[in-house]
Amino acid sequence: MPTPTKGPRLGGGPAHERHILANLSQSLFEHGRITTTETKAKRLRPHAERLITLAKRGDLASRRRVMGVISDKGVVHTLFTEIAPGFAERDGGYTRITKIGPRKGDNAPMAVIELVEFGAPAKKAVKAEAEKATKKAAAPKAEKVEEAPAEEVVEVEETVEEAPEAAADEAPAEGDDK
DSSP: OOOOSSSOOOSSSHHHHHHHHHHHHHHHHHHSEEEEEHHHHHHHHHHHHHHHHHHHHOSHHHHHHHHHHOOOHHHHHHIIIIIHHHTTTOOSOOEEEEEEEEOTTTOOEEEEEEEOOSSOOHHHHHHHHHHHHHHHHHSOHHHHHHHSOHHHHHHHHHHHHHHHHHHHHHHHHHHHHO
16 A cells, blocks of 8 residues: 655545545635644645645636546535635635644544635735734833723722622622522
């Protein structure tokens, strides 16, 4: 049995591995996000991105190649009519893998693989995120503290001091009921 070109084998044989990747990609296109093991997510990424690239072409030959992998016609239709046009401006990087904690039963490392937002090219999306981060960093935190008047802070402290007294009054009453 030949070893795969990239990463460990997912199933018992090559046909089983193809079916696993086909099912994972079908679920990804159907739901937009799936939770799976890190190994499967890493093996799924290039497979799913190749299918999206085929769907971006939009011709009959591409549709037939995708139908050879994904058996559900509804999912293929969604891929060609909704997902692929959303990534028309993007040259790659259609998926994102986010690692999450280990699985409870067998402690397997888990990850979420999802389709990134539509319509924004990769470089523009990164620039937009960087601009948001610089705007947050540019806003000084000291001004936010100065905006709160000192009188309101005193009133809040008085309310906190009254709360334990009220709880102490209620505690004996609860004990009497029992």
